[in-house]
Amino acid sequence: MQRNIVEKLPKVELHCHLDGSIQPHTLKKLxxxxxxxxxxxxxxxxxxxxxxxxxxxxxxxxxxxxxVLPLLQTESALEIAAFDLIEQVARENVRYIEVRFAPSLSTRKGLTLTQVVQAVLKGLSEGEKQFGVKSNALLCGMRHHTIEKNVAVAKTAHDFAEKGVAGVDLAGDEAHYPPELFEEMLKKASEWHIPITLHAGECGCAHNIRESIRLGATRIGHGIALENDPELLSKCAKEQILLELCPTSNLQTKAVKHPEDYPFLTFLKAGVPICINTDNRTVSGTTLTDEYLKLGEWYGLNYATLEQLNHYAVDGAFLLEREKELLHRELVAGYEPFVN
Ligand SMILES: O=c1[nH]cnc2c1ncn2[C@@H]1O[C@H](CO)[C@@H](O)[C@H]1O
Ligand SMILES: [Zn+2]
Incomplete structure (x- = not known):
């Protein structure tokens, strides 16, 4: 695969943290x-x-x-940050992105969760206007925060449902705060019909993936530990639970020790839908193009498989069916010259 081609291909990204993906020069300005x-x-x-x-x-x-977080405590900074991310992803022809962040980490100077979310949505929508990249926000609860705080995040997602917030997540220290602790928050989210994706299986524990699905997740962030549990692997294939893989980040956090141990092909062969993501463009020092090229290098991935992974992403995206249909069509048209 060639970088200039990969860069131009239409892409969908579902797992990208706003606070980990702001360009250094933008952070310096803030x-x-x-x-x-x-x-x-x-x-x-x-x-x-x-x-x-x-x-x-x-x-x-x-x-x-x-x-980074001390810089993201004002509405104007949050708006600039969100716009900055859309500007970056437009350069590599991302057509749809779900941008996640933890609104409760931006309340140090008195902003409310609502103000934080509104500011990010404003930046995203300016980005969409300027660069034509469609986006939605996902709100992360933080695993080390109180249940009340995380329920408030879910409530905020509910308030902004169909107004730019498409779902909720849990981020942070998975090893010390397993999904069971968040039953109350996730029950509420389910009652409010908020789509759920959860970071799980990033710390070697397949049990956390099982629990996350039981508690309502239809997608899993990372999910690396699934490779250790054949029964759960079949369940994920059967139920089409989408894994949001982030190869560079997974190597950096030591979720995987070496590229040759990366369970990418295991998941693909088992029929578990997977998609490729950056996780954190600045913290991980990567782009979606870099991630695709790495997989190409490691596994001889071709353009047809890239297209398939993007269709999986669209299938799992927290979008309406007609929005998905448009994206599927854009993918088919964009990859058509490079497949077969
Ligand atoms: O890969 C990850 N695993 C778990 N938590 C993460 C990861 N990347 C970022 N965050 C956490 O999510 C928060 C909201 O965006 C970030 O502040 C960071 O603490
Ligand atoms: Zn993440």
């Missing part, structure tokens, strides 16, 4: 405007914001959000 210190030197800035090659764990990975 910092300057707010009188917050960030390095001037682009190399030093990148080092601060991107995980090192020898990152050992998810918890180490998550420390890279520490310098």
């Amino acid at each position: 910092a300057d405007a707010q009188g917050i210190d960030l390095p001037d030197d682009p190399k030093k800035l990148k080092k601060l914001l991107t995980v090192p090659k020898d990152c050992q764990s998810l918890l180490e990975y998550l420390t890279k959000f520490d310098p």
Whole structure:
């Protein structure tokens, strides 16, 4: 596969964190405007914001959000951040993206959850106007937050249903906060008919994937540990539970040790729908094009398989059927010259 072709192909991305995906120079501007210190030197800035090659764990990975969150405490900063992400993904012809973030991490200076969400949606919609990239937001509860806080996030998703928020998620430290702890929040989300995707199986535990599905998730973020549980693997194939894979991030957090151990082909052969994502463009130092090319290199992936993965993404997207139909058609037209 060739970079210039891969870059231009239409793409769908379902697992991308806003706070982990803002361009360093945009973060620097936000910092300057707010009188917050960030390095001037682009190399030093990148080092601060991107995980090192020898990152050992998810918890180490998550420390890279520490310098970002203080910058995302005003409506204008959130709007700029959301617009910045759409500007980036437009460059690689992402046609639809679900942008996730934790609104409760942007309330340090007094913004309400509603204000946070409104500001992000404004940036997304400006991005759509300018670059023609359709998007929806997903609201993340944080695993280390109280149940009340996370229920409030689900309630906010409910308030913004069909107004730009398409679903909820749980992010953060999976190993210490398994899905069972969030039963109350997820029950509420289900009662309110909010689509659910959950980070699970990023820390070696297939049980968390099983529990996440039991609690209402129709998609799983990462899901790497599914490879250790053949019975659950068949269940996911049968129920078409979409796995949102993020190869670079999975190697960085040590969810997978080596590219040759990546369960990509295992999932594909088992008939489990999978799609490819960046997770965090800045923290992981990647783009969707980079992720596709890596898979091409590791597994000899071709354009036809890329198209298939994008159709899977559309099938699992939190969209209306007629919106999905349009995206499927765009994919067929875009890949047509490169398949067969
Ligand atoms: O791969 C991941 N696994 C778990 N949590 C994550 C991952 N990437 C980002 N976040 C967490 O999600 C929050 C909201 O976007 C981020 O602040 C980060 O703490
Ligand atoms: Zn994630």
